[in-house]
Amino acid sequence: MDVIFGHCWRCENAITREVNCRQCGVAKYCSDTCCRRDQYRHQPECEEWRPKQCSNPTCTSDSRQSLKECTSCNEASYCGKICQKAHWKDHKHKCRERAQEIRMKGAALQSYFKQRRGIPLAVPYYFGNTLAVDMLNVQANECSCEQEPGDKDPLKSDYFILSAGCGNLRNWIHTVASLPAEFSGKLHTFLNDFDPFVQARNVLQLYMMVMHRDEDNIATSITNIYYSLKLSAKDYNLLVNCLTALQDLTATGLNEITGGVIRLTDADMAPMREVWQSWLNLECRKGHPNYIDLHKQRQEGFRNSPDAAEGIKVYKTELPDEFVQSYDDYLATGNFQPLGSKRDDLQYDNPTLTGYRHPYLGGVDMGEVQRILASPKKLEFVYCIEENMNPFGSWDYLKVKKNHYHISMIVMFHGYITDQIQQVLKCLKAGLLTVSFVVWNCLELSVRLNPELCKVDRIFTSNMADYAGTQPLLKVMTPYLNRGNKCSVIVTQYRHWYALFPDARITSPETAGEDRIEVMSNCIAAAVKDTHIDTKESSLNNSRLMSVECKKAMARGSFFFQEYFNYMIYFVNYLRAEYVAFNEPLEDVSDELRNVVNMQNAFEHLGLGRDVACIPKAASLGASTTKPLPPPSFQEVKHTEGLKLRDFRRGELNKVAPYRYRRNVRRVNLLRGMQRMLEWYIP
Structure with missing residues (x-):
């Protein structure tokens, strides 16, 4: 939760x-x-x-505590073998179909992961596409564990975090800002990402925090540079001075000048230096013959992206009315500035919003990706923020609203992010932080980070499992876990899983089959009642009003109803299918079935924000009527690479990052309601 x-x-x-x-x-x-x-x-x-009831309708037992789940389908439960046998005649068709479906989709995933052979090369993720997470959450973990004699005070202890596929600094900033006021240990963080553009921006922003932490309003300036298309002369000069200093430093020099806070190798710094130099070489002053004109580039991107236009339309229907004007202002200008800023003062474009804009190369081998990115100066630097991204999707609206509510989304989020950075500055002044940057493929991390010498308390893997698979990711990351800390954990994240199980998603009535209309209607009604219950409780029985509100809710898009539909079993079966993909040869599944779904395109479309065509069900793929081999049970999935999964089906709540987010209380965030985060710990 x-x-x-x-x-x-x-x-x-x-x-x-x-x-x-x-x-x-x-x-x-x-x-x-x-x-x-x-x-x-x-x-x-x-x-x-x-507690569930026995699935055998003729069962007379009242016991709900000792039921055992059918390991083949995970959808039926029985109080004993007698009931299971009695119900088998009615249950076997669905059970076998489900087993066949899991195995076939395991084959589709096997093909998908083989095709991908690495991590997608698209554009640098400067903004981030998921909410910032506290990767340590010491209060809910070490501080909540029973202390044994001789244990060190958790708030005085040192902690190590590894963030693989880290993207921008939002998770690290939020983690540091969330440290308890009493915390006096040290937080050591390893930020790993294969993209030198993203890492160059991260190092730049951290360098600003370290070197200018005592200056007035530095947190405001860093927030401006973090997100705003246009900058004032003051902020632009700060940026140029920092870029100039960084391009002349060695890795050792950077470590020394920051007092040991920033740590990296010369090999990691070399491609970053090319990024910094390229940013310096861009002409950012309006009116100059070589002016880069990022506003024009940004608007061309919107015009050339019909998906973005549709996404913006849906997003605006979800926004509370008071925020629409400020969102329109952001769309029109791309400026992200604090209250009181004057547009006439913003005379410079922000070069750190530029980078490569490479065609999506999801199937390119990781070695080829690293070759392309090895020399950034050879790539064209253009405005590279994807059209469906904005600053409001990276920070939890509930926290933002609680601390900085304003009728302007820009002012509200700017104030919150600035406060988060201000908390980081305090920790830097207190000497509590070190950050090591590693520019490398996280699936081959041991090449750059020795697991025998590096033991960490938390590993956060972003949504790398979408591209690499859970098991390979855990296999690489498990050796880094600190087994001396009973709260050590690996977090895996999933954003695209439902491409394989489209029935998990509530679609619009126009495209739903007859068997889904009733389900949809119930979810729509629940969505309306839930989002009105606090303010219009007496109106919930007004059928005419409910009809009007249902139509409004449907206009917001089908994801609006998602959290009122129990699609847990689909996610469970996705994990089982993924387990099949990495643990079974699948010779019994024909090539025709392997290739029936182009998972590469499905996931690519999801990454770009488009809908995915439904993947055929097992029955429509010619599922055999003979008894198929049973797929792995969820119990097997829960025990992978010597780790144990917190059982979200049994109410075992995550302790670091939430398993899921409530979507409709965060209408300002870019949530589909399908993201899931799992925690794997040492049993």
């Missing part, structure tokens, strides 16, 4: 008198009122967590 431990799952206030959901006992509230108001949102997860 995405609420701080000890806080209400509805209103997020601290709980003084705990009220548990009467059915599952997992969800916790501060009052009966919050419990009742959360009934529609909580219903899908409650269905999974509450």
Whole structure:
């Protein structure tokens, strides 16, 4: 759950008198009122967590505690072999079909991961496409564990974090800003990404924080440079001075001048230096003959991207009305400036929003990717922020609103991010931080980072599992885990999994089959009731009003209804299919079935924000009526590479990053409601 431990799952206030959901006992509230108001949102997860009935309709037992799940389909549960045998005649067709489906989709995934052979080369992720996460969360982990005699105070201990495929600095910034005020240990972070453009920007921003931490309003200037298309003369001069200094430093010199905060090798620094030099060589002053005109480049990108236009349209329908004007302002200008800034003062374009804009090369071998990126100066530097990205998708709206509410989205988010950076500056002044940068493929990380010498307490892998698969990722990362810390954990993230299981997604009524209309109608009604229950509780029984509100909800897009649909089993079966892909030869699956789905295109489309055509069900692929080989059970999946998965199906909540986010309370964020995060720990 995405609420701080000890806080209400509805209103997020601290709980003084705990009220548990009467059915599952997992969800916790501060009052009966919050419990009742959360009934529609909580219903899908409650269905999974509450005690289940025996699937045999003739069963007379009242026991719900000792049921065992069918390991083949994970959808039926029985109190014993007698009931399982009695129900088999009715259950076997669906069970065998599900088993066949998992194996065939395992073959599709096997083909997909083989085709990919690495990580996608698209554009640098300067903004980020998921919410910032506290990668340490020491209060919910070490501080909550029972201390044994001789244990060091968790708030005085040192911690090590490895962020693989780190992207921009948002996760690190939020992690540091979330450290308890009493924390006096040291936080050592390894930031790994194969993209030298992203890492050059990260090093630049951290260098600004270290070298200018005592200057007034430096956090504001860094936020401006982080996100704004246009900069003032003051901010642009700060940027130029830092780039000039960085291009002349060696790795050793950078380490020394930052007091040991920034650590990297000369090999890692070489391609970054080319990025810094290229940014310096761009003419950013309007009116100059060689002016880069990023505004023009940005607008051309919008015009050439019909997907972006559709995405913006849907996004605006979801926005609360008070934010639409400020969002339109951001769309028109790309400027991300604090309250009181004058547009006439912003005379310089921001060169750090430029980089390569390479065609999507999802199937390119990682060695070829690294060859292309080895010499950035040979690539064309253009405005490279994808049209469907904005600064409002990287930071949790609930936290932003709580601390910095303003009618302008720009002012609100700018103030919050500036405060986060201000907290980082305090930790830098206190000498609590070191950051090591590694520019390398995370799947071959041992080439650059010795696992025998580097042991970490947290490993955050972004959504690298979408591209590499869970098992290969865990195999690479597990040797780095600090086994001396019982709270050590690896976090894996999944954004694109539902391309393989399209039935997991609620679609619009126009495209839904007859068997889904009732499901959709129930989800739409639940969405409307949930999003109105706090302010229009008396109106929920007004059928005419409900009809109007349902139409409005449908206009917001099908993802609006997602969190009211229990699609847990589809994600479970995705994990099982992925396990099949890496653990079985699948000779019994024909080449025709292997190639029936072009997973490469499906995932590429998802990455670009387009819908994916439904993947045929097992029955339509010619599923055999003979008994198929049973796929691996979820119990097998939960024990991978010597690690154990926190069982999200049994209400075992994550302790570092939330398994899922509540979507409709974050209408300003770019959430589809399908992202999942898993935690793997040492049993």
